[in-house]
Amino acid sequence: MSEASVRMLVDRAIELGVRHFDTAPSYGGGEGERRLGEIARGYGLFQFTLSTKAGVRSAGLRRRIRDFSPDGVRRSIDESFGRMRVDRIDWLFLHGPAPEELTDGLLKVIDAERFAGRIGALGIAGRGQELDHAVNSGLFKVFMTPIHSGLGCEQRNRLAAIKASGAQLIGIETFANSLPRYPVPTSVGASWRLARAIAGRASGPVAHRIPASEALRWAYEHGGADRVMVTTTVRRHLEANAADVIAVADPRRDN
Numbered sequence: 001m002s003e004a005s006v007r008m009l010v011d012r013a014i015e016l017g018v019r020h021f022d023t024a025p026s027y028g029g030g031e032g033e034r035r036l037g038e039i040a041r042g043y044g045l046f047q048f049t050l051s052t053k054a055g056v057r058s059a060g061l062r063r064r065i066r067d068f069s070p071d072g073v074r075r076s077i078d079e080s081f082g083r084m085r086v087d088r089i090d091w092l093f094l095h096g097p098a099p100e101e102l103t104d105g106l107l108k109v110i111d112a113e114r115f116a117g118r119i120g121a122l123g124i125a126g127r128g129q130e131l132d133h134a135v136n137s138g139l140f141k142v143f144m145t146p147i148h149s150g151l152g153c154e155q156r157n158r159l160a161a162i163k164a165s166g167a168q169l170i171g172i173e174t175f176a177n178s179l180p181r182y183p184v185p186t187s188v189g190a191s192w193r194l195a196r197a198i199a200g201r202a203s204g205p206v207a208h209r210i211p212a213s214e215a216l217r218w219a220y221e222h223g224g225a226d227r228v229m230v231t232t233t234v235r236r237h238l239e240a241n242a243a244d245v246i247a248v249a250d251p252r253r254d255n
Contacts, residue, residue: 001233003035010039012235016242022229024053024095025076026064030083037084051091051142052080053125054110055101068094068101070109077113091142093123099130102137111139123170131158135165147171147223148215156223163224171225178212213244220248 001009010021021040023032033052040048054076055068067073077092092110094102113119123142124134134140143162146155147169162169219225230241 005233006035007039009233009235009238010036013238013242014043016239017246018242019047020049020051020227020229022051024093025057025080025083026053026095027058029058030079033080033083037086041085045086045088049090049120050084050086051093051123052084052089053093053095054080055097056095068097068103068106070103070105073106074109074113077118081118088118088120090120091123092119092121093125093142093144094134096126097124097130099128099133102130102133107137107139125172127155131162135161135167138165140167142168142170144170144172144229146173146176147219147225147228148174148176149210149218149222150177151223159224168226169224171219171223171228174219174223174225174228175212175215175230177210178215212240213248216244217248 013021021036023036025033027033028035036050040050054073056064056066057076059065067076073094077089080089081087092113094106094110097106110119110122114122121141122139123144124131124140125144126134127145131143131145134143145159145162147159148171151159159169216228219228228245232238232241
């Protein structure tokens with residue numbers, strides 16, 4: 001997307017009441033962080049919560065490099081601060097680490113960043129046993145993971161354990177059951193979703209289509225989601241998602 005298109009989309013999201021924005025070093029080779037930081041600074045950072053990730057970075061258009069070593073993650077955090085030009089990141093997610101990558105050395109590094117005040121809360125983005133390890137560590141307060149009605153018993157039990165720990169649950173892939181199994185690729189984003197569907201990488205089976213509002217309601221009422229994160233580059237989809245949140249979410253909830 002052009003920079004102007006991104007700004008217009010974020011402006012519209014803000015008009016609709018969106019107050020959390022998420023990015024990562026691997027999104028657009030760092031452009032996602034740079035653009036979001038610039039837009040947020042223009043509005044005033046106090047109006048939002050911002051999150052980014054560490055552990056995966058871009059190395060060209062189609063290649064990503066994983067590095068969850070303590071030095072690699074520390075370097076990633078420093079580079080994110082440089083691109084976003086902020087002095088604090090509200091949430092920092094480890095971006096899909098394997099359980100064995102959650103070493104004591106890594107946990108010490110990210111906890112030191114939190115203690116220094118550069119990170120508001122530590123999070124982890126994942127979908128398997130790495131989340132169990134994160135719960136047991138006691139360090140992570142925000143968990144980003146698939147939350148939809150196609151999840152199996154093991155995954156639903158994992159969601160319950162995360163909630164019982166007192167952490168926040170951030171739902172992704174929430175609209176999985178409301179989308180066609182093999183959507184017609186009318187944009188770059190749709191082509192990406194089609195590739196994921198064909199590769200079978202989506203979490204859990206997608207047996208049938210349900211209304212988006214029903215999918216969202218399930219995430220809040222049964223999946224335990226505190227928030228739901230949705231990725232879109234299409235304004236009408238953004239507006240439809242916002243309308244569903246307003247219709248479904250408890251008015252007292254921080255949307």
